[in-house]
Amino acid sequence: MKYFDYFSFDTLGETLEFLKKQKHFVKIISGGTDLIIEFRKNSPKLENIDKVLDISRLRVLKVIEEDNDYVYIGPSCTHTEIVKNDIINKYFPALVEACLSIGCLQTRNQGTIGGNIVNSSPSADTVPALVSYNAELELLKDENIERIFKVKDFIKGPYKNELAKDEMLYCIRIPKDNTEDRLHVFEKLGRRNALSITRISVCANALLEDGKIKKITIVPGAVLPRFKNMKIAEDFLTGKKPQKEVLREASELVAKEVFDEVGERWSTPYKKPVLEKMAFVALCKMFKIEII
Amino acid sequence: MDEKRNIIRIDGYEKVTGRAKYCGDLYFDRMLYGKILRSKYAHAKILNINYEKALEIKGVHGVVTSWDVPGEKTIGAIRFDHFPFATDKALYSGDGIAAVACESEEICDRALEAINVEYEELPAIFDMFEAMKKESPIIKEEFDSNILTHYPLRKGNVEQGFKSSDLILEREFNTQFVEHAYIETEAVIAVPGEAKDCYEIYGSIQCPHSTRKGVARTMGVPLKNIRIIQANMGGAFGGKDDSMTILAVRACVLAKKTNRPVKVVYSREESIIDTYKRHPYNLKYKIGVSKDGKIQAMKVLMYADSGAYLSMTPFVTWRSVVQATGPYEVENVETDIYGIATNNPYTGAFRGFGSPQIIYAQESLMDEVAEKLGMDGVELRRINGYKQGSTTASCQKLEGHKVSLMEAMDKVIEKSDYFNKKEEFKIYNAKSERFKKGIGLSCSFRGCSLGAEGTDATGAIVSVQADGSIYILAGLAENGQGLKTTFSKIAADVFGIDVSNCSYLPQDTGFIADGGPTVASRSTLMGGSAVKLGAEIVRDRIKDSVKKTLEASSLDDIVFENGKVINIKNKKEIEFKKACEIAYFDGKNITAYGWYKAPDVYWDEEIGQGPAYFTYVYGSQIAELTVDTWTGKIFVDNAYAAHDVGNAINYTGTLGQIYGGVVQGMGYGLFEEVDVQDGFIKNTNLDEYFIPTVKDFGNIYPIVIENPDKYGPSGGKSLGEPTIELMSSAINNAVSNAMGKRFYKIPIDLETIVTGKQLKRKQKRGSEA
Known part of the structure; x- marks a missing residue:
């Protein structure tokens, strides 16, 4: 003490x-x-x-x-x-x-x-x-x-x-810009469902126009020393229709951007594939695409 | 559910309202606070301890080390090898070097910082296989090698058995260090008595009589000089046995030094660092089966990490040997288990006591064998599982009680809809990319009480008052498991009255005989029998007194029912209260001691043969779960648990035991691991040591089976430990069923599912990044 x-x-x-x-x-x-x-x-x-x-x-x-x-x-x-x-x-x-x-x-x-x-x-x-x-x-x-x-x-x-x-x-x-029409998601993974420090989280919001992504932000948690937008994936998605395969590709970009920055650690063999999947799950959830 | 059996816990009121005092709530005049200085190294020679500076701090009243222990320096339930204060050497990172008694805990902290210990670090061994090497230094001087114990078991001829097998499978399993994580940490207050060299010890103590032995030995006084008074307990799960003796000795030495009451309460970190864990096991199984699924031979080789002290390792590993081949008839068996000394935290008793490890391995193995034979694991278990009159690995014929293994399996299968679910999940999994569902079963048999570990006898006092209310006190202790209620119910049933007429007296070694430790799921079976015998003695004395009033020609005509004492011949009746009053004025002693000694058992240590336990219980559990293959997260949607309890005397308590044991078993299989790195524990609080929360599992379906046992009170026997030993293998089998691949190490954590193995981590709080 x-x-x-x-x-x-x-x-x-x-x-x-x-x-x-x-x-x-x-x-x-x-x-x-x-x-x-x-x-x-x-x-x-x-x-x-x-x-x-x-x-x-x-x-x-x-x-x-x-x-x-x-x-x-x-x-x-x-x-x-x-x-x-x-x-x-x-x-x-x-x-x-x-x-x-x-x-x-x-x-x-x-x-x-x-x-x-x-x-x-x-x-x-x-x-x-x-x-x-x-x-x-x-x-x-x-x-x-x-x-x-x-x-x-x-x-x-x-x-x-x-x-x-x-x-x-x-x-x-x-x-408060564009708040009315935005889609939002927060997806989190811990070892337990309560009282658990976050292993990986993904937060995102997006604005659609004519079925296409007009604006999107994706921010992962617990994977980087400081927080930032996933610029590469965001740019990739802007202007595209939020379809499953597109989102899958964007998720790969998220994982790549993060792990290019932090490099290989004890947890990377786990966190890299899982961040990709979590990003995919979050994006699908936000755009209401069902996955099982 | 039978409403009459849904009884209210007799110590429920004070616990729910917060009136119950736990040791940490107790205060004595002039009381000081104590704290322990622990080793800086996992293995080191102690060259010098200088505490003069500590004594200069205002509010510090005493510092003690091994030198201040007036009697023997060691304690131990099996062998005296454990130093409450390290003497010459520290053998693990939790070893106590010195202790301080101060006016506040804050001053204790400062005093500990002011103590200067000179160490000479010694080479430490943290790996069992390293410890067994010839060239490795011997950690414990009083032993010839780092192999502290070895129990063999030999039956038939395994080589021949394997020869006649069509399929031979060899698999290796590993289990982890596990923490009890009772809600209340360890606490003791040692109070110098009025008489010379006498001490009263209040504490969160699971086995008061065991602790008394250790304190008397180290204080160098006869047993009668030490009174252990148990405070209300916030759980033990086997973990407050010798660890509490160690703490009681430390506090008592401080109390002697300062001649004042001294209270020591461990923080959660201290609790995790200082006290024993569940043994990690390495298990190598070789099994031979014929094409039709009959087991021909089993060879089992196991190593248990005992850590720095022997503690309960001999008894824990002995139970493993008796039960290693599971509830299966095997003609040819060769089992060996070794308990190994290392400089890791020491290991000891923990609910299950050597069974969760072996059942995890052997029940996982059974499913894999069945898979290789192209049959369901259930079928393989039905072919080989114990039936009435089966013979165990130690050639004990299972008779004199109902062998209910098949009944437990049938009931849990029916309740869970096991076979239909398997088909459903096949279809689901074929469609699902992310989620895979699976269902898995395991089953076990378990010897009740101590078996051939040692003397097995216990007593209880039943004291009826003149108004028909009753005091009860037994030699076994309430550790949260509900013993007070069960024992009261047993006595109340003898007198045909409601359990609310009973009060349970404070546990005090001064007032009740040593009835052995509160362990081995023996309380209901052993202590319950003693209560029943005591109550029956009093009942018969009351009968004798009321014979005239009821105009009974024979005592056999008098029965105790619904609060009345009745002559069944002439229907004459009086209130139970009135009967007690009559007996009281008749000058009858309406207090009696019941004493119950277990039937004889026997074990030949050379060949590991003999009737190990006088009766057994059987159980089977099923886990139905969903694996998120993308994140590695496993959620047990439904758990089913069928247990033969003989007679569910306290039905609510029975359900509670099952719920708790099943969840603790889930923790063992999925979440919990004490992370020991170079002898030091890295996850020293419950933010990093993960026990399941209420959000981490779905439904639990208890199935209570009752085949009364002739040795138990009204047929009741054991339940506490069987409930925890099955879930990890049921989960492992369900995960295999879901994913189509097998795992051989627990806990099955996120990384295991995604990458196929656990990843070593050096984590800090607040970030796992």
Whole structure:
């Protein structure tokens, strides 16, 4: 067990003020479903960390709302809150599926979307969905100084991200373009059906026009050090009719693009063929093509 | 279901409402917290332990090492080879080097960090076959080699048997380390007694009397000085036996040093690192059969990884030898099993106790033999399976009880619609590219209780109060399996009253005789019989007192039914309560000790022959599953389990045992493996050690078969372990049925299905990428 000092403030202003004064990195905690485990096992990731700042009491970070361009999600929203939210269900069903696949009910009641992003695990479940929806993050330094990152750019590698030591994640915003007609899918594989870290996931959404794919994004999870769109497969599919053989070919491209990047590892003989199949299953599901 | 048998668990109220205190919930005045420092190496000489700095920390009250153990340094159920505190050497990564007693667990952490241990790392052996090589160093000095045990079994002439065979098949199987994963981790509080050199130990202890022996031995005091009081238990599955003796000794040494109560509760990580696992086996089977499917000979060679200590390895491997050829008549048998010392985590008792490994192998093998002969596995099993009067591999004639193997198979086949499903799945699989469905069966026989392992006797106190309510206390312990309810039901039935009239007293070695360990699925059979005998003694005394009131001419005319005591001749009756009151004022002792000693058994260790157990149970399970061949994921859609329990005294409990055992068996076959790398366990918590969740299986259909056994209370016998031993082979056979190829290692994980083998991993939490 690693021991730490605990801080919590009533207002956002005080919270940012506190952050500003710190010489070293402070761990920001909201749900704690990842962080407490790291503290409990005195993880090397926590070297030089001796302070924890709890933001879970700040109501401003728990809001979900929309305007004409964006849906805004407070980082302290729990997975359960997202699953139950009408706006998210309407526009971003793949994010709902991703949240539903996390841990177990208790984890989902406690864990937050902001935590899932900032923890920046390669197997974070909400991240492929957020990347596929082109989500952006608002980072707050002062109450006025704000940096904005795309989620895919924010995460730099396993457990590494752009967050500065005097900064906190303030808001996740997702553009609403074409949301009405989009098709969505989130497909996940774990060793168990609950309480299981993702082995492979595939998240995608697409827009059809005259039976042809007008726009498509495909983002795999738990296979790359950082999250990204499968550009090659997306370009290949754009303008084509979503037929089984076309999707099969696109799935091969997904697997190829991923494993060209990561190279051969202990798990590659398994993960490569399975990623291909998972991508195929996800795409077929999205375009409502039956496979048995 | 028979409603009357759907009884409410007598310790259900306190457990459901949270009123039940587990050891971790208990507090004593001036209590300290203890924590263990474990070895840095899998094999090392301990040169020096310096803990002066730890003692300087505020709140640290004591540090102990092997030097502080006042009596013998070792414990052991079979041989005294296990050091609660490593003395000179650490033999595995979980070995305790020192322990601290402090005012809080936080201070314990700091104290442990302040202890400086100088080691000299020694060459370690993690592979059984490496350990058996002549040139390998001997891990345990008190043994002549790393082969700790060897049990042979010889029957007939295998060479001749193979000669007269039309088909000979040789197959090698491997099984894994498995963790018990009880919901409550190990916990103990040692409290110095008022009298000199006396200690009370509270704990999550499966076998209180066994633990008492170990504590008394190491504390250098007579048994009477140690009282073990069992707290409510959050499961054991065989895993809280000698491991808890080790912990109790550690806590007791700390309590002696500080002269204060000391509580030690293992974290999940400590629980997984410190305590024993299920033995991994390497099994080589050679089988010869004639064209018509009659088994001619079987040769079985098995190796069990005992890890750094002997623990229960002799008994575990002995059961494997007795049952290695399965419930089949084989004229010619040659079986050998070796228990091997390594520097891996040690292995010991775990529900099944040497049977899940062999049944996985032998039942998988039976299906493959049948396939080669062009028949269904069921047919092969029917030809060779035990029937009434069959003879076992150790030449024991199966008689005096109902040999119900065929009945179990028939019932499970009927319930699952096995043969029709096979046809259906053939059609489905031909069409399906991704999903393949399969169905598989396995069956077993199992010797009840300890058998020729050793003395098999146990006792119980039945104490009737003047108002007709009853106290019960038995020498065997409630570990979550429902013993209190079953024992209460047995007593209540003798008195013709409802089970709610019974209360079960706290388990305390000071109040009840040593009735052997709570193991081997022996509680209902042995302890239940003792309860019944005790209750009958009291019943007869009550009869004697009420004879006059009921105007009975013979005691045989008096019966106890529906809360009444009745003279069946003249129909005169009184309330049971009233009868107790009469007996009480009559000055009768309405408390009695029931004692039950098992019938004699025998085993010739030289040739492995003899009547190993006095009775047996039979069972058969079927797994019906879907394999996602694209991802390797297997889902058991339906599991069917038929078990002969003799008499389902506690029907609800019976179903519970079946559900739990079947799911634990699924975990064994599909998910669970303690990942030991160079002697260190990599998956030390339940996020990485995968036990099945409720979302990981479909329906379970229990089939309860009741052929009363003459030795059991009202005919009841064993169920706990038979339920876990069959599922892995049923699954393996179902996967073969689905995919048309066979696997020889468990667990059958995702990688096995997709790539044909398990892939070695060095995984970190949060990412398997």
